[in-house]
């Protein structure tokens with residue numbers, strides 16, 4: 259097994275969850291209705307918890323730093339999240355659409371990892387799957403309601419979709435060594451995951467009256483997996499680690 | 511020497527801080543208990559949710575309960591080797607959840623759909639004329655519903671799958 263590629267695979271999966279979890283948490287007390295406020299808080303908690311469990315595998319199995327150090331004390335260029343998750347929340351339309359695009363991707367990724375021969379990762383995938391079902395359910399409900407809502411809500415969801423589509427494709431940017439991992443049956447290729455993802459979301463978008471993008475004609479926004487990020491990640495990392503850096507040695 | 515059964519019994523009084531009538535055993539969080547020849551005890555625990563904020567507290571409470579039995583060496587391992595799902599809640603646990611005013615999770619077949627979440631039996635009047643308001647509630651394990659029969663909102667300990 260290509261261990262360093264596997265480590266990077268776990269790291270990018272964790273980084274996506276950590277950063278999106280933080281973005282979700284920014285809705286706390288700002289949701290359009292209290293139920294949505296609670297929904298985004300809950301999903302944030304799930305995602306940050308999942309990230310922590312993945313960092314913990316890197317820590318205990320591969321000798322990486324403590325999960326807190328990994329989460330909060332890396333330089334921006336060491337994060338390997340996709341740029342999709344770094345973008346500011348924007349309006350509720352944009353946040354919902356990102357949540358929809360991301361969670362369907364997470365769902366197919368987790369389903370593919372359930373049979374991963376590296377057991378600690380397979381175990382986490384089995385656990386997270388049940389949690390993400392609720393995230394997907396939540397996203398699907400709102401995409402349907404707002405897509406089939408008023409002219410205004412439909413137009414706003416379509417705009418959000420069109421803006422986020424190139425970033426969403428960046429979730430499937432391959433990491434170095436992926437080919438080897440695929441050949442060894444450790445992970446499913448990003449290309450296959452993307453195909454499964456499109457097959458899952460296109461019918462939901464259609465049913466919501468939204469025009470699914472012509473995915474093959476879109477240029478994905480890549481670079482995140484190699485540590486190249488949007489202007490939004492550095493300030494976010496600074497904010498996430500603000501309390502911890504006051505005293506990194508303190509006992510909580 | 512303390513037996514495994516005695517430890518199981520002791521852990522039956524370690525409560526979930528969110529529903530303090532429900533023990534970690536009834537909740538299905540305790541995967542296994544073992545005692546080696548030297549009398550050292552090892553307890554395997556699996557979190558209900560990856561982001562469960564109470565897990566460190568629960569871990570300490572379990573440790574304290576075993577120490578109280580006179581076991582000198584106690585190790586509590588929290589891991590995902592066995593993945594919790596809501597079918598692991600015992601019958602007694604389900605009754606306690608209802609007693610606490612929450613709808614217990616229906617036993618699922620590994621698949622959650624919107625249909626499963628609609629028409630949950632109201633814990634106040636048992637009517638199934640209910641609707642789900644939102645799949646997320648005040649804690650990670652709860653959803654919020656409304657009973658059209660007795661006109662009360664209620665929470666459900668929601669069904670969660672694994673595997």
Ligand SMILES: [Zn+2]
Nearest residue numbers: 632635657660
């Ligand atoms: Zn009722």
